Amino acid sequence: MNPLKSIRLIAGREISERLRGRATWILTGITTVIAVALIVGPTLFSGATKPYAVGLVGPAAQALAPTLVAAAKASGVDMTTVNVSDDATARSELTPKQPSGQGGGPLASLRGGSATLDVALRLDTGSATIEFYQTVSPTLAAVLRAVVEEVHQRDVLTQAGVSPSVVGALQQPEPITTAILKTAPSDLAGRRIAALAAGILLFFTLGIFGNAVASGVAQEKTSRTAEVLLAAVTPRDLMTGKVIGIGLVGFAQMAVTIGAALLANAIVQSSLVPSEVWVLLPAILLWFVLGYTLFAFGYAAAGAMVARQEEVQSVSAPFTVFLVGGYLLMYATIASPDAPWVRVVSYIPPLMPALMPARLALGQVAIWEMPVAILIMLASIYGMARLAGRIYATSLVRGGPRLSWMSALRRR
C-alpha cells in the first residue's frame, strides 16, 4: 500500500480513538478552565487599584502632607493623605471592615473587608509612630521613614543653631543624573506571564503526549498487535502515523486552550497580559510542533524497547529528564533572558521548545535567531527520526526482557 495512505490510516485511527475516549476531552477541559481562570480570576478579585491612604494624626504630622505626597510621587508610589483627629480614630480607620447587606456583590465576602486607611503617621516632639494594620508597600514605608528622618534632622540642626540656609543646603540632595542604558519593555510583567504560561503549557502538553506515544507503542508490542500491523505496513510508516496522529490531537488541545485564554483575555481586558501577546501564539504552536516531533520519535523508540507496559516510564526517563530540565531552566530564562548562558543553552535541541518561546516572549530573540533555531531543530528531528526508526524497527517485535539502548541500537 502507498506509504502516505498507510500513514494517514494509522494517524486517523489514533485521532478517532483519542477523540472517542473521555481522557482527551477531560484533559482539554481542565487545561482550558485553568488557563481561563488564570486570566479572569485576578481581574475579578483585584478591583480597581487605588492610592495608598496615609492617615496623619495631629498637627505636626498633618503639616508634612505636601512633603509626603511629593516624596511618594518621586518614588513612584501613589498616595493620598487624610487628616485624623486622634490615635483611636486612626486605629479604627486602619482596621478592615466586612461589607454589610447586599453591597459588594457575591464576590465581596471572598475579597474580604476594606479599611479607610492603609497606614497612620503621628509625630511628637522627638519621636514618631508609623502604624500599619498589615504590611503595605515597602517603598511607601521607606518614603514615610525618610521624610520623618529629614524632619528630625532639620529640627536637631535648627536647635543646634545651624542657620536655615545651611540646613536647607544639607537637606537638598546632590543633583544626580540617572541614565538607563537599556530600557526594559513597558509591558515586562505581562511578557513574563506570557512566557511562564507558554512554558508551563508546553511542558505539560509535550510530556502528556510524548508519554502517550510511548504507551501506545508499548501496548502494541506487548499485545502482539504490532506483528499483525507489520504484515501490512512498514515499521517506519507505523511509527510515523502514530506520531502524527497523537501529535495532531495534542496540537488541537493546545490551540483550544490558548484560544480560550486569549478570548477570555480580550473579554475581561486583563491588565496582566497585554493583548499584543497574541502574536506569540504562532510561535508557541510552532515550538510545540517541533518539540513534540523531536520527543515523540524518542518516546516511540523507548516504547518499542519494553517487555512489559509497566516499564514505559523507566525506559523513557532520558526524555523526561530533558523535558523537566527545560521546564526548570525556563524560570531562569524568564529571570535573566539576556544572560549569555541562556542564549547558548537555548540552542540545545531538547531544551529549545522550553527556552525559545520564553526568550521570544521577553523580546530577547534577534531576527536571525529564529530561522537558525528552526533549522537546528529540523536537523535534530531528522537525526532522531532515523535513530528512533532503527531502534523501533528492531525492537518492536523482539521478545525477551527489556532491551537496553545499546542492544537496541545494534543491527539485527
Next chain:
Amino acid sequence: MLEISELYQRFGDRVAVDKLSLAVNGGEIVGLVGRNGAGKTTTMRAVMGIYRPLGGSITWSGHPVALSDRLRFGYMPEERGLYPQMRVLDQIAYFARLHGVELPAARSEAQRWLTRLGLEGRELDLVVALSHGNQQRVQLAVALVYQPELLVLDEPFAGLDPSAVDSLSDVLRAETARGTAVLFSSHQLDLVERLCDRIVILEQGKVLVSGTLDELLARSPQRLRVRVATSADWTANLKGVEVISKDPLGVLLAVTPGMDTQAVLREAMAAGLVEQFGLESGGLVELYRQLVSN
C-alpha cells in the same frame, strides 16, 4: 504456493529453527505440530516478515515474499494481536483498510464476518469486553476480512470450547475450498488429525517427519486389539508382549517387529470366545510420542 527452504534462525545461542523446509499449496491445510520451543512460532513469524531469518528462503508463488505479498496474507499470532479498547467492527474494518480494502467494503465485509462467526450484535463492544473465545473470533475475522490467499494461524484453537472449534474448523475448510492456503500450529493432535491435509512435526527447530495423515499413520506404531468374552486375565500367559491398556473395549497390545500374532490368537481362543482381533494404528499421538522420545 508458500515454500520455506532451509530456514535457519538463532536467538543468541539458541537455535530456534534449523534448516527447516516445508511447503503449503493453495487449497491445502498444513498443520505444524511440536512442543513449546520446537520452532512453530518462529517459522510463522518468519513467513510474516516479522524478522529477517539468518539463513534459508521463503518464497510465495516462486518469488521472495515482499510486503505486497504479505498484504494478501492473513495472520493470527498466538497472543490476541488486537487493540483492547477499540470497538470490534471498527477494528476489523481498520485492518481490512490497512490491507488495501476501501472503507465501504471494509465495513460491510467486517459486518459479514461478524455475522458468520456468531458475533452479530457485538459490533460496538470493546474487544476487552469479550470473552476469550469471542476475542479469538474477532482475531480470526481480522485475518480473513480481506480474503487472504494464505492464512498463517498460531494456535488458533487454543482455549476454544468444542462448538467454537467446530465453527473455526468449518471456516478453515471453507477457505481452503476457496483456494486459500492454510498453515496453522496446534498442540491438539486429534484436531490436527481431523483437519489437516498434511502435517509437519517439529522438534528443536527441525522437521522430524512430514506428510499426509495416511502417510504418517502408516509410520505410527501398530497395535493389536483383542476382546475376549471372559473376565479372566488371559494376557498373563503372554510372553514378551507389552499390554498397553485394558478396558471394556478389549486389550490393547503393542505390536513389535517379529511378534507372533498367531500365538496371541491361540492364547485368546483358549481363554474364551474371541469377539475382536485386529490391528490398528497408534494414531498421531503415538507417532508423536515415539518420535519426540527418540
